[in-house]
Amino acid sequence: MATPTDRRLPQYRPDPDGTHPPLDYAPYRSTALRHPTQPLVLLPQMLTEVTGPLLGPGRLGEFDNDLTRQHAGEPQGQRIIVTGRLLDGDGRPIRNSLVEIWQANAGGRYRHTGDRWPSPLDPNFDGLGRTLTDDDGRYEFTTIKPGAYPWKNHDNAWRPAHIHFSVFGTAFTQRLVTQMYFPDDPLFSQDPIFNSIPDEKARQRMISRFDLDRTEEEWALAFQFDIVVRGREQSVFEDEEEDE
Numbered sequence: 001m002a003t004p005t006d007r008r009l010p011q012y013r014p015d016p017d018g019t020h021p022p023l024d025y026a027p028y029r030s031t032a033l034r035h036p037t038q039p040l041v042l043l044p045q046m047l048t049e050v051t052g053p054l055l056g057p058g059r060l061g062e063f064d065n066d067l068t069r070q071h072a073g074e075p076q077g078q079r080i081i082v083t084g085r086l087l088d089g090d091g092r093p094i095r096n097s098l099v100e101i102w103q104a105n106a107g108g109r110y111r112h113t114g115d116r117w118p119s120p121l122d123p124n125f126d127g128l129g130r131t132l133t134d135d136d137g138r139y140e141f142t143t144i145k146p147g148a149y150p151w152k153n154h155d156n157a158w159r160p161a162h163i164h165f166s167v168f169g170t171a172f173t174q175r176l177v178t179q180m181y182f183p184d185d186p187l188f189s190q191d192p193i194f195n196s197i198p199d200e201k202a203r204q205r206m207i208s209r210f211d212l213d214r215t216e217e218e219w220a221l222a223f224q225f226d227i228v229v230r231g232r233e234q235s236v237f238e239d240e241e242e243d244e
Contacts, residue, residue: 021196028192029153049173065131067143075125077106077144079220082180083211085137086167087228093137094229100130100166101141108147108161117150142220148187160187160194167227180225181207 021028023035063069068079082101086094104110104127107119111126125144133139148158162179181194188194197203205228214222 019197019199019202021193021198025192025196027154028196045173060130060132065129065139065141067125067127067129067141069142070126071124073124075105075122075144077122077125077147080143080145081214081216081220081222082141082143082163082208082225083214083222084139084225084227086133086139087137087226089228091228093133093135094167095133095135095137097133097137097168098130098166099133099139101128101143101163103127103143103163104146104149106144106147108149108159110149115149119147119149145182145221153192154190157190158187160185160191165225165227167229174229176229178227179206180223182223183207183210 023031025031068075086097086099088094102110104115105119105122105125107122109115109117109119109121111121127146129141129143131139131141143163146161146163148161151157151159160181162181164177164179166175166177168175179193181188194203194206197206208223208225211222211224214224216222
């Protein structure tokens with residue numbers, strides 16, 4: 001039996017400079033109220049932190065990864081297929097890992113009590129999905145392209161269309177959250193969340209790629225979005241509490 005001294009704890013590479021936004025970013029106004037004001041405290045990693053999530057196909061519903069089939073009727077909007085791979089810093093697939101998404105509907109409104117702007121809710125769309133990666137680290141969702149929405153951060157402020165992703169590494173404490181954007185969005189230039197990423201190449205990794213090969217004729221457009229959890233090509237991740 002392994003003793004605590006025998007157990008190998010995970011080793012993490014340092015994040016490349018410019019990959020993540022500063023915790024206090026003046027153009028994103030709510031960071032002034034939310035960012036830490038004291039040095040972070042590193043907690044020791046015990047058995048709970050280093051053991052993987054207990055997940056499996058039996059824990060998922062039939063339509064958890066198809067947000068267009070979760071109700072009796074079809075949701076409004078452009079149907080899309082989103083695919084990609086979840087990879088570690090060495091380009092190896094992260095297998096059997098939970099990937100979750102949440103998003104606004106085609107009109108740019110979330111099914112949430114805090115979202116009250118005058119865009120209609122869609123009774124056939126909840127905006128929530130989840131799936132497990134396969135042996136190659138691949139995932140797939142069918143959903144509706146989300147709309148832009150106002151958020152009062154600055155004058156005439158609108159968030160670009162985006163989908164939120166939550167991914168896990170090998171333990172629950174390795175939960176990471178990022179956003180996927182769509183190519184050529186006209187709102188990129190005025191969005192402080194997107195532009196808070198110092199490195200231009202890192203910002204571009206948040207933008208999905210149109211995938212004509214996976215696009216289904218007379219059914220759905222397709223977009224590809226790979227997520228890398230560590231290393232030079234890692235995805236941009238965010239503080240959940242600062243998420244919009």
